[in-house]
Amino acid sequence: MRYGYFDDAAREYVIDRVDAPFSMTNYLGTQRMGAVVSHNAGGYCWLDSPQFHRITRFRPNGVPMDFPGHYVYLRDAETGKYWSVSWQPAGVDLADAKYICRHGLSYSTYTCEYEGISASQTLFIPREEADADPVEIFDVRLRNDSGRPRAIDVTGYVEFSFHNIDIDNQNFQMSLYCAGSFLEDGAAVCELHYEPDSFQFFAASFQPDAWEGTRDGFIGPYRTERNPVGVERGLAGGHEEGGNPVGALMKRLTLEPGEEARVLFYLGTGRGGAAAKARARYDFAGTDAAFAALRRFWDEKLGALAVETPHQNMNRSLNIWNLYQSEINVLFSRFASFIEVGGRTGLGFRDTAQDAMCIPHAEPEGCRRRILQLLNGVTKAGYGLHLFDPAWFEGEEAQKEWSPTVVPKAADNKRVHGIEDACADDALWLIPAIVEYVRETGDKAFFDRLTPYADGGEETVWAHMRRILDFSYGQLGSHGITKGLRADWNDCLNLGGGESAMVAFLLVWATEHFLDAARHTGRAEDAEQYDDRLAAMKEACQSALWDGAWFLRGFTADGRAIGSHTAVEGKVHLESNTWAVASGAATYAQGLSAMDAVDEWLYTPYGLMLNAPSFTTRDDGIGFVTRVYPGIKENGAVFSHPNPWAWVAECRLGRGSRAMKFYDALLPENQNDIMEIRRAEPYTYCQFIMGRDHAAHGRARHPFMTGSAGWAYFAATRYMLGVRPEFDRLTVDPCVPADWDGFSVVRRWRGAEYRIRVENPDHVEKGVKAIFVDGKPADAIPVFGAGEYDIRVVMGR
Ligand code: GLC
Numbered sequence: 001m002r003y004g005y006f007d008d009a010a011r012e013y014v015i016d017r018v019d020a021p022f023s024m025t026n027y028l029g030t031q032r033m034g035a036v037v038s039h040n041a042g043g044y045c046w047l048d049s050p051q052f053h054r055i056t057r058f059r060p061n062g063v064p065m066d067f068p069g070h071y072v073y074l075r076d077a078e079t080g081k082y083w084s085v086s087w088q089p090a091g092v093d094l095a096d097a098k099y100i101c102r103h104g105l106s107y108s109t110y111t112c113e114y115e116g117i118s119a120s121q122t123l124f125i126p127r128e129e130a131d132a133d134p135v136e137i138f139d140v141r142l143r144n145d146s147g148r149p150r151a152i153d154v155t156g157y158v159e160f161s162f163h164n165i166d167i168d169n170q171n172f173q174m175s176l177y178c179a180g181s182f183l184e185d186g187a188a189v190c191e192l193h194y195e196p197d198s199f200q201f202f203a204a205s206f207q208p209d210a211w212e213g214t215r216d217g218f219i220g221p222y223r224t225e226r227n228p229v230g231v232e233r234g235l236a237g238g239h240e241e242g243g244n245p246v247g248a249l250m251k252r253l254t255l256e257p258g259e260e261a262r263v264l265f266y267l268g269t270g271r272g273g274a275a276a277k278a279r280a281r282y283d284f285a286g287t288d289a290a291f292a293a294l295r296r297f298w299d300e301k302l303g304a305l306a307v308e309t310p311h312q313n314m315n316r317s318l319n320i321w322n323l324y325q326s327e328i329n330v331l332f333s334r335f336a337s338f339i340e341v342g343g344r345t346g347l348g349f350r351d352t353a354q355d356a357m358c359i360p361h362a363e364p365e366g367c368r369r370r371i372l373q374l375l376n377g378v379t380k381a382g383y384g385l386h387l388f389d390p391a392w393f394e395g396e397e398a399q400k401e402w403s404p405t406v407v408p409k410a411a412d413n414k415r416v417h418g419i420e421d422a423c424a425d426d427a428l429w430l431i432p433a434i435v436e437y438v439r440e441t442g443d444k445a446f447f448d449r450l451t452p453y454a455d456g457g458e459e460t461v462w463a464h465m466r467r468i469l470d471f472s473y474g475q476l477g478s479h480g481i482t483k484g485l486r487a488d489w490n491d492c493l494n495l496g497g498g499e500s501a502m503v504a505f506l507l508v509w510a511t512e513h514f515l516d517a518a519r520h521t522g523r524a525e526d527a528e529q530y531d532d533r534l535a536a537m538k539e540a541c542q543s544a545l546w547d548g549a550w551f552l553r554g555f556t557a558d559g560r561a562i563g564s565h566t567a568v569e570g571k572v573h574l575e576s577n578t579w580a581v582a583s584g585a586a587t588y589a590q591g592l593s594a595m596d597a598v599d600e601w602l603y604t605p606y607g608l609m610l611n612a613p614s615f616t617t618r619d620d621g622i623g624f625v626t627r628v629y630p631g632i633k634e635n636g637a638v639f640s641h642p643n644p645w646a647w648v649a650e651c652r653l654g655r656g657s658r659a660m661k662f663y664d665a666l667l668p669e670n671q672n673d674i675m676e677i678r679r680a681e682p683y684t685y686c687q688f689i690m691g692r693d694h695a696a697h698g699r700a701r702h703p704f705m706t707g708s709a710g711w712a713y714f715a716a717t718r719y720m721l722g723v724r725p726e727f728d729r730l731t732v733d734p735c736v737p738a739d740w741d742g743f744s745v746v747r748r749w750r751g752a753e754y755r756i757r758v759e760n761p762d763h764v765e766k767g768v769k770a771i772f773v774d775g776k777p778a779d780a781i782p783v784f785g786a787g788e789y790d791i792r793v794v795m796g797r
Contacts, residue, residue, distance in 0.1 A: 001673070001674070001675050001676040002017075002672050002673050002675050002682075003015055003016070003017040003018075003020040003024070003675050004016055004017065004020075004024075004101075004672070004682075005672070006316060006669070006672070006683070007102070008316055008320070010102070010104065011104060011105055011298070011320050012102040012103060012104045012109075013102070013103045013321075013681075013682070013683045014100060014101075014102050015039045015100065015101040015102075015103070016100050018039055018040060018086075018087040018088075018094070018099045018100070018101055019087070019094060020039065020675070021679070022065075022679045022680060023038040023039070023040075023042070023065060023066050023338055024038060024039040024101075024103070024680075024681045025037065025038050025039075025043070025337065025338055025681065025703060025704065026038075026039075026103040026104075026107075026108045027106065027328050027332070027704065028045075028106055028107060028108070028123055028124055028125045028136065029106065029125040029134075029136075029331075029332075030106055030125070030127055030294070030297060030331065031125075031127065031128050031134070031331075032047055032048050032128065032134050033045065033046070033047050033048075033055075033125050033134035033135070033136065034046055034050070034125070034331075034332050034336060035056075035070070035123070035125065035136060036336055036337055036338065037069065037070065037108055037123060038065075038066040038069070038338070039086075039101040039103065039108075040066055040069070040086050040087050040088035040089075040101070040110075041069040041070055041071055041084075041085075041086035041088065041108075041110055041121070041123070042058070042065070042066025042067055042068065042069035042088060042089075043058060043066065043069050043070065043338075044056045044057060044058035044069075044161070044341075044342075045070070045136055045267060046336065046342065047134060047269055049342075049345055050165070050332075050335060050336035050341075050342030050345070051164070051165055051166075051335065051342045051343060051344065051345040052163060052164055052165075052345065053163050054161040054162075054163055054164075054165045054168065054342060055160070055161060055200050055267065055269065056068075056070065056158050056159060056160060056161055056267070057159045057160065057161040057168065058338075058341065060338060060341040061338075061341075064088070064089075064224070064226070066088065066338070067088070067089060067224070067225055068089070068157075068158075068159045068225050069086070069088075069089070069225075070123055070136070070138060070158055070267070071084055071085075071086065071089055071156070071157045071158075071225065072084060072085040072086075072119075072121045072138060072140050072154065072155065072156050072157070072265070073085075073090065073153075073154075073155040073157065073228075073231045074117060074119060074142070074152055074153070074154060074155075075152065075153040075155070075231055075232075076115060076150065076151070076152060077151035077152065077153055077252060078150075078151060080232070081115060082153075082231050082232065083097070083112070083114050083115070084112075085110050085111070085112055085119045085120065085121040085140065086099070086101065086110035086112075086121065087099040087101075087110075087112070088226075089224070089225035089226050090226060090227075091226055092114060096114065097112060097113065097114035098112065098113040098114070099111070099112045100112075103683070105294075105295075105298040105320070105324050106124060106125070106294055106297075106298065107122055107123060107124035107291070107294065108122070108123050108124075109121070109122040109123075110122075110123075113145070115146070116144065116145050116146025116147070116148075116150070117142060117143070117144060117145065117146065117150065117152060117255075118142070118143040118145050119140065119141065119142045119143075120140070120141050121138055121139070121140045122137075122138070122139040122291070123136065123137070123138055123139075124136070124137055124139070124290075124291060124294060125137070126282065126287075126290035126291075126293070126294065127290070127293055127294060127297055129293075132281055133268060133269070133270060133274065133277065133278070134268065134269070135266050135267065135268035135278045135282065136266070136267040136268070137264055137265070137266060137267075137282055137287055137290070138156055138264065138265035138266075138267075139262070139264055139287055139291070140154065140156070140262065140263050140264065140265070141260065141261070141262045142154070142253065142255065142260065142261045142262075143255075143258070143259070143260045143261075144255035144256065144257055144258060144259050144260075145258075146257065147257045148257060149254065149255065149256055149257065150254070150255045151252055151253070151254050151255075152252070152253050152254075152255060153209075153231075153250050153251070153252050153253075154250065154251050154252075154253055154263055155230070155231055155235070155248055155249065155250040156202065156204060156247070156248070156249050156263075156265035157218065157225075157228075157246065157247070157248045158202050158246065158247050158267055159215060159244070159246045160179070160181075160190035160200055160202075160244075160245045160246060160247065162174075162175040162178070162179050162192060163192060163195065163198070165341075165342050165343060166343065174194075176242060176243060176244070177242045178192065178193045178194040178242070179191065179192050179193065179242070179243070179244075179245050180193060180239070180240060180241035180242060180243070180245060181213030181214060181239045181240065181243070181245035181246070181247075182213065182239050183211055183213065183237070183239065184201075184271060184272070184275070185203075185273075185275055185276055186203060186204065186206070186207040186208055186249075186275070187201045187202060187203035187204075187247075187249075187266075187271075187274075187275035188201065188202045188203075188211055188212075188213050188245075188246070188247030188248065188249060189201045189271050189275075190213075190245035190246075190247070191245075191271075193241070198269075199269065199270055199271035199274070200267075200268070200269050200270075201247070201266070201267075201268055201269070201270065201271060201274055201275050202247025202248075202249060202265065202266070202267050203249070203265070203266045203268075203275035203278060203279060204249045204251065204263060204264060204265050204266070205262075205263050205264040205265075205279060205283065205284075206251045206263055208249040208250055208251060209250055209251055209252050210234060210235035210236075210237065210249075210250045211235055211237055211247075211248060211249050211250065212230045212235040212236060212237065212238050212246065212248040213237075213238060213239035213240070213245055213246065213247070213248075214238040214239060214240055214243050214244065214245065214246065215243070215244035215245070215246045216238070216243070216244070217229075217230060217235075217236055217238030218230040218235070218238075218246050218248045230248055234250075235248055235250050247267075249265065251263060262284060264282065264283075264284070264287055266278040266279065266282065298324075301323070301327070301362045301363070302319060302320065302323060302362075303746075303748065304361045304362045304747070304748045305318075305323075305361055305362065305717060305723075305745065305746070305747050305748070306319055306745070306746045307319060307717070307721060307743065307744070307745050307746075308743060308744045308745075309721070309736075309740070309743035310740055310741070310743065311660075313667055313669040313670055314663070314667070314716065316669050317667060317668070317669050317712075317716075318713065318716055318717060321668075321669070321683040321684065322685075322709060322712055322713045322716070323359065323362060323713060325684045325685060325704055325709035326355065326358055326359045326362075326709045326710045326713050327359065327362065327363055327366075328704055328705075328709075329351075329355040329704070329705060329706075329707075329709055329710060330355045330356060330359060330363055330366045330367060330370060330710075331363075331366060333346075333347055333348075333351075333352060333355075334348055334351055334352075334705045335705075336705075337702070337703070337704055337705045339701075339702045339703075339705070340705055344387070345389055346387055346388050346389035346390070346391075347370070347373060347374065347377070347387070347388060347389070347390060348386070348387050349374060349377055349384040349385060349386055349387070349388070349423075349426040349427065349429075349430075350384075350386075350423065350425055350426045350429050350489065351707055352370050352373075352374060353370075353371075353374055353384075353426075353427075353429035353430045353433045354429050354433070354707045354710055354711065355370065355707065355709075355710045356370040356371050356374070356433045356437070357429070357432050357433035357436050357437075357710065357714065358436075358709075358710030358711060358713050358714040359710060359713060359714075360436055360437045360440035360441065361440055361725075361747075361748065361749070364437070364440065364441055367433070367437055368437060368446075371430070371433055371434055371437055372451060373390040374430050374433075375430070375451045375452075375461060375464050376390065376393045376451060376452050376453075376454060377390070377393075377454050378427055378430070378453055378454060378464050378467065378468060379416060379453060379454050379455050380453045380455055380456075380457060380467065381419065381467070381471055382427065382467035382468045382469075382470050382471025382472070382474075383419060383422035383423075383426065383427055383468075383471050384422070384423075384426035384427035384430065384468075385415075385416065385417060385426075385454055386417065386421060386422065386423050386426055386486075388415065388454070392415055393452065393454070415454075416454050416455045419485070420486070421486055422485050422486060423485055423486050423487050423488060423491075424472070424475065424482060424483060424484050424485040424486075424487070424488045424500055424503040425488045425489050425500075425502070425503050425506055427468040427471065427472075428468060428472060428503070428506050428507060428510045429506075429510075430464075430465075430468065431465050431468060431469070431510040431513050431514055432509065432510060432513045434446070434447075434461060434465065434517075435513040435514070435516065435517050436513075436725075438517065438727070439725045439726055439727055440725050440749070440750075441750070442727075442750050442783065444520070444521055444727075446461060447460065447461050447462040447465075447517065447521060448460050448461070448462065449461050451464065462523075465514055465517075466526070468510075469507070469510065469511060469514060469530065469533075472503070472507045472510075473507070473533050473537070476499075476540075477498065477499035477555065478499075478559070479499055479540065479544040479555060480536075480537075480540035480543075480544060481499035481500070481501060481503075481504045481540055481541070481544055481545065481554070481555070482499065482500055482503040482504045482507055482537075483497065483498070483499055483500070483503075484497060484498055484499060484500035484503060484554060485497060487623075488500040488502050488503045488506075488575075489502060489506075489575060489641075489642075490502070490575060490610070490623075490625070490634055491624075491634065492623055492624040492625035492628060492633070492634035492635070493553070493554075493562075493622065493623045493624075493625045493634065494622075494623035494624060494625075495554050495555065495556050495557065495562065495621075495622065495623060496556050496557035496558065496620065496621045496622070496623070497557045498554055498555045498556040498557040498558075498559075498562075499554050499555040500553075500554045501541070501545045501551055501552050501553055501554045501563075501576040501579075501580070502553070502554070502575040502576050502579050504537060504540070504541050504545070504585075505541065505576065505579035505580050505582075505583040505585050506579055506583070507537060508534060508537055508538060508541070508583040508584065508585045509579070509582065509583040509584075511530055511533065511534045511537070512534070512583070512584065514526075514530060515527055515530055515531060515534070516726075516727065517727070518530070520727035520728065537585075538585050541580070541585045542585075545576070545580070546590060547561070547563070547564050547565055548565060549565060549593050549594075549597055550563075550565075550572055550577050550593065550594040550597040550598075551563070551576045551577050551580045551586070551590075551594055552564055552576060553570070553573040553575070553576045553611075554576070556621045556622060557621065558621060560621065562622060563576060563611070568613070569613050569614065569615045569616060569617065570611045570612075570613070570614075570615050570622070570625075571601065571611075571612065571613065572597050572598065572600075572601040572602060572611065572612055573610065573611045574598060574602055574608055574609070574610050574611065574639070574642045574643075574645070574646065575610070575642050575645070577594040577595065577597065577598050577649075578595075578598065578642060578645035578646045578648070578649045579645060579649075580594055580649075581594060581595060581648075581649035581652055581653065582645055582648040582649045582652060584652070588653070591649065591652065591653050592653060595646070595649055595650060595653060595655075595658070598646060598649075599658065603661075603662070603665070604638060604665065604691065604692055604697070604698075605665055605698075606638050606665055606666070606671075606689045606697070606698045606700075607638035607640060607643050607662070607665045607666035607689055608638060608642070608643050608646055608662060608665070608666075609636050609637065609638050609639075609691045609692065610634060610635075610636060610637060610638075610639040610642065610691075611625075611635070611636055612636055612691075612692070612693075613630075613636065613693065614630035614631055614635045614636030614691065614693040615628075615630070615635055615636070616630055629694070630691075630693035630694065631690050631691035631692065631693035631694025631695075631697065632688070632690060632691070632694055633687075633688055635691075636691040636692070636693050636694075637688040637689060637690055637691040637694070638666070638688060638689035638690075638691055639687070639688045640666060640685050640686060640687060640688060640689065640706055640708030640712075641687070641706060641707040641708045641711060643662060643665075643666045643708060643711075643712070644708065644711040644712045644714065644715035644716070645711070645715070646659075646662050647659045647662055647663050647715040647716065647719060647720060648715045648719045650662065650735070651715075651719035651720055651722070651735035651766070652719075654735060654765055654766035654767075655735070655765060656720070656734075656735040656736040656737050656738065656740075656765030656766060657737045657738060657765060659719070659720055659735060660720070660736070660737045663712075663715075663716065663720065666685070666689075666708070666712070668681065668682045668683060668684060668685055668686070668700075669682060669683065671700075674698070677698040677699065678698060678699065678700050679699050679700065680699070680700035680701065680703055681703045681704075684703040684704045684709070685703075685706055685708040685709050685712055686700035686701055686702050686703050686706065686708075687701060687702035687703075687705070687706040687708070688700070688701055688702065689701070717745075719735060720734065720735055720736060721734055721736070721743065721745060721758075722734035722735060723745050723747055723756065725749055725750075728782075728783060729780045729781055729782060729783065730747070730749055730754060730781040730782075730783075731780075731781070732756055732758065732768065732771070732781060732791065732793045733766075733768060734758055734766070734768075734793075734795060735765060735766040736760065736765060736766075736795075737765065738760075738763045738764060738765050739763065740760055740763075741759070741760055741761075741763075742757065742758045742759040742760045742795075743758050744756060744757045744758065745758075749783075750783055750784075750785060751784075751785050751786045752783075752784040752785060752786055752787050752788070752789060753787070753788040753789070754781065754789055754791050755788065755789065755790050755791065756791040756792075756793060757790070757791070757792050757793070758793045758794075758795060759792065759793070759794050759795065760794075760795040760796075761794065761795075761796065762795065762796040762797060764795050764796055764797060766795075767795055767796060767797055768793055768794070768795055768796075769794055769795065769796035769797065770792075770793075770794040770796075771791070771792070771793050771794075772790075772791070772792040772793075772794075773789060773790075773791055774789055774790050775790070775792075
């Protein structure tokens with residue numbers, strides 16, 4: 001069963017069954033202002049921070065689902081009948097109306113045909129240029145298809161948020177008394193009286209015939225957004241100091257048969273001219289130009305790497321949705337969705353580092369910004385701050401608290417947590433992120449850049465990387481394996497602070513990146529020193545972690561081996577086995593055996609489970625994971641994020657069909673027709689999918705905000721298609737199913753465009769037998785710096 005389809009030419013997902021019993025979300029905004037909206041226009045908007053600068057409200061995890069939102073109501077002035085342009089909130093009978101939602105890249109369009117009126121509403125946030133302030137636009141169009149003259153009242157509506165969402169949702173003795181509403185120059189303005197000069201506005205391309213500034217006045221007692229009194233009986237112009245401010249603006253349009261009309265609404269911050277400015281800049285022509293610029297912005301990004309393979313859903317994912325999802329993670333980090341509803345702010349160290357590693361080709365500036373913020377979150381001891389707000393380190397202005405009330409502020413030295421709160425993997429992820437950034441951009445000077453530590457002092461980026469490695473090499477347990485500390489990538493498998501195989505393998509991988517960088521920047525001493533450490537770590541892994549047919553997951557603090565064939569629960573784990581192979585620490589024979597065990601124990605048609613069998617016996621020595629329901633999240637769910645690690649591992653082993661089998665199982669686009677099982681967006685990876693030990697096996701949860709996006713993109717493009725930037729060359733080393741005849745990739749890299757055609761005449765899964773650059777045989781694909789080049793790569797033995 002499906003609720004929609006992919007329109008690849010438009011780069012949209014089209015939801016033609018808007019009564020899907022779960023939210024399908026999308027993101028608006030590409031810079032400071034952002035919004036997350038559902039296929040029924042429910043959702044919320046923020047500026048810079050979804051926690052401290054929320055613009056509109058949302059009632060998360062509520063009933064009705066996804067309320068409120070950024071709505072437009074239509075009302076027939078003659079009959080009094082009303083509906084909304086998105087199916088919800090009015091929710092008229094779908095037997096009488098046709099509703100569609102199109103989610104595109106950074107915009108969503110809602111259309112309806114009802115009562116002889118065709119209407120559409122496009123929500124988007126223009127790219128800020130020069131002096132333009134951030135604003136969300138509702139672009140609304142109507143056509144009278146009824147064959148008779150009509151008078152239609154169009155009402156745009158938003159519920160404003162008091163900026164700080166904790167106070168907004170919990171501390172009503174403040175939030176209800178410090179926000180007010182008034183009408184100014186035809187705009188509904190919400191004032192946050194405690195914050196000097198803090199205003200949000202909802203304006204329109206017209207001077208309203210009527211308006212309302214209070215929620216009570218708009219909705220009315222014992223009603224909801226579904227049947228607001230303000231739409232039913234007309235807006236009464238209510239406004240007050242204190243209360244729940246809203247913006248509702250109405251215009252009566254008279255439409256002859258066949259006549260079309262267009263109105264715009266603007267949601268923004270500021271007053272006294274801010275609305276006029278938005279109106280002037282984004283008149284109809286300005287709005288069209290801004291929308292076209294947004295499309296060009298995405299064209300440009302998607303043009304950095306475009307693939308054409310025999311696998312249509314893979315093309316669709318890599319060319320559109322997977323990159324889009326990865327970009328959203330880098331841009332908004334992880335704390336704005338319908339699941340993470342803005343209540344946490346800042347950066348999760350490990351997640352951000354991985355996000356930033358994966359798409360430097362499409363978003364070099366964003367990745368660089370995140371990398372620099374994370375470098376600032378590294379302590380001199382070499383561990384990373386697990387969760388921190390970059391604003392802490394960005395000077396006075398950025399540190400200002402957004403709350404008007406007195407919130408005791410943690411002293412700076414409390415923000416920098418000690419080693420007891422450090423996770424063993426956090427900072428390690430930053431090394432590959434930095435190295436990939438330099439491989440992409442060629443900016444080797446980045447390593448020499450001075451950058452501060454979280455706990456004071458500054459050194460070069462290179463020195464930060466050394467300290468990160470030194471920290472991990474200094475934290476070894478009795479088996480010579482890196483300690484797990486508070487946790488490793490798996491937040492719930494704490495091992496009571498024992499030893500983590502995954503971190504040991506990750507350390508191997510990070511060190512390999514560091515060594516490659518050392519060799520390409522003439523740091524011979526470092527290359528030698530860390531090569532020795534690496535060899536010792538690999539040896540420790542070999543002697544302590546091989547279990548006979550696969551790799552252990554680690555040791556608990558009291559010395560118990562986890563993930564062994566002797567275990568009844570948690571016998572095979574995904575993270576340690578994939579990283580053993582992906583890092584290069586395993587021998588080829590071990591790798592084959594370990595990944596066969598992954599296939600045998602962890603494979604499901606929806607992806608690879610994190611561990612099997614799930615834990616059912618509580619054991620705090622193993623970790624919190626044993627308290628999680630079997631088949632959910634870290635306890636035996638298909639946790640999406642580590643799935644691509646298995647694709648990398650299989651590619652290292654040369655098993656292209658196996659990599660594709662795993663890829664296909666997780667690929668959201670493959671599940672469009674089984675939405676009764678998936679029950680989540682088919683255009684984004686979700687954080688997890690219920691595992692075999694759960695009754696709802698196959699149900700996906702937590703869209704968009706997950707490291708699986710970046711990793712899926714990274715693994716598929718760099719390992720399966722095999723197009724990898726190195727310091728001094730572009731490698732093309734694919735690992736694909738043997739039945740592929742070939743594929744092509746257009747890759748922009750360091751100023752040049754590489755038009756790569758891969759042929760597979762011998763139908764192998766891996767191996768390159770010849771490379772041609774512009775028709776001439778070549779040993780390698782060089783850095784050209786500019787121009788366009790035809791690259792032919794012939795696979796074979
Ligand atoms: C969540 C966290 C991530 C962690 C993962 C596994 O996705 O955001 O940091 O690695 O869970 O526990």
